[in-house]
Amino acid sequence: MAKRGMLIVLSGPSGVGKGTVRKAIFEQKDNDFQYSISMTTRQPRNGEVNGEDYFFVSKSDFEDKIAHGQMLEYAKYVDNYYGTPLQYVNQTLDSGKDVFLEIEVNGARQVREKMPDGVFIFLTPPDLVELKQRIINRGTEDMATIDKRMGKAVDEIKTMRDYDYAVVNDDLVVAVDEIKNIIKGEHLRVTRVYPEYQEMLGEL
Numbered sequence: 001m002a003k004r005g006m007l008i009v010l011s012g013p014s015g016v017g018k019g020t021v022r023k024a025i026f027e028q029k030d031n032d033f034q035y036s037i038s039m040t041t042r043q044p045r046n047g048e049v050n051g052e053d054y055f056f057v058s059k060s061d062f063e064d065k066i067a068h069g070q071m072l073e074y075a076k077y078v079d080n081y082y083g084t085p086l087q088y089v090n091q092t093l094d095s096g097k098d099v100f101l102e103i104e105v106n107g108a109r110q111v112r113e114k115m116p117d118g119v120f121i122f123l124t125p126p127d128l129v130e131l132k133q134r135i136i137n138r139g140t141e142d143m144a145t146i147d148k149r150m151g152k153a154v155d156e157i158k159t160m161r162d163y164d165y166a167v168v169n170d171d172l173v174v175a176v177d178e179i180k181n182i183i184k185g186e187h188l189r190v191t192r193v194y195p196e197y198q199e200m201l202g203e204l
């Protein structure tokens, strides 16, 4: 049986650049992990594709999946549900492949409780002024929604200490590189417990 894959969780406040960083990571083809597409009740934005950006579903469908235990985690975020379908994650990890989640902080906390072996990475903004500017620049939310999101951001940033790593998303290229290095480093730690490597590496 294949060794179970590693779960990688990227979280952080809305607008910090999680989606941008995730897309940049997956545009580079030199990685071997699978992105878990989230499910949401939010309306698709212009250009978003069902089954690529998210699985867009109705509130009743989402609640049905929660009731049937089909979500690894979920959160209500600014009036909409967001969550990770459980089956894809388990099947992919069982097949020996790594799975990458990009989720908000409440969901990350639930995953940490269920799968503490995962690697938890917090993406943090250089500062709050820059965070607000990024959400405004993106132009996808009205001012009332932006204020709601900023209100949550401070509480979200306080959870940083619960993570294995914090990466500052100042320069996108640097942040992407740091995340890829973290994942590589974690793999090395895992492979070091293999008996056949112990001889090569000596006393660990």
Ligand SMILES: Nc1nc2c(ncn2[C@@H]2O[C@H](COP(=O)(O)OP(=O)(O)O)[C@@H](O)[C@H]2O)c(=O)[nH]1
Residues within 6 Å of the ligand: 012, 013, 014, 015, 018, 019, 038, 039, 042, 073, 074, 075, 077, 082, 083, 084, 102, 103, 104, 105, 106, 107, 108
């Ligand atoms: N808990 C949880 N959060 C998610 C999931 N998918 C996306 N999110 C988060 O939900 C929040 C809102 O997402 P979205 O409406 O797409 O806005 P954006 O990430 O700010 O572009 C973001 O913080 C996402 O990272 C998920 O499956 N579970």
Ligand SMILES: Nc1ncnc2c1ncn2[C@@H]1O[C@H](COP(=O)(O)OP(=O)(O)O)[C@@H](O)[C@H]1O
Residues within 6 Å of the ligand: 012, 013, 014, 015, 016, 017, 018, 019, 020, 021, 134, 135, 137, 138, 169, 170, 171, 172
């Ligand atoms: N390193 C960065 N420097 C400047 N702007 C960035 C950076 N990373 C992301 N952004 C911008 O910030 C905004 C929010 O990014 P997004 O990926 O949607 O955040 P999140 O998924 O965390 O909500 C977008 O307009 C994006 O282009």
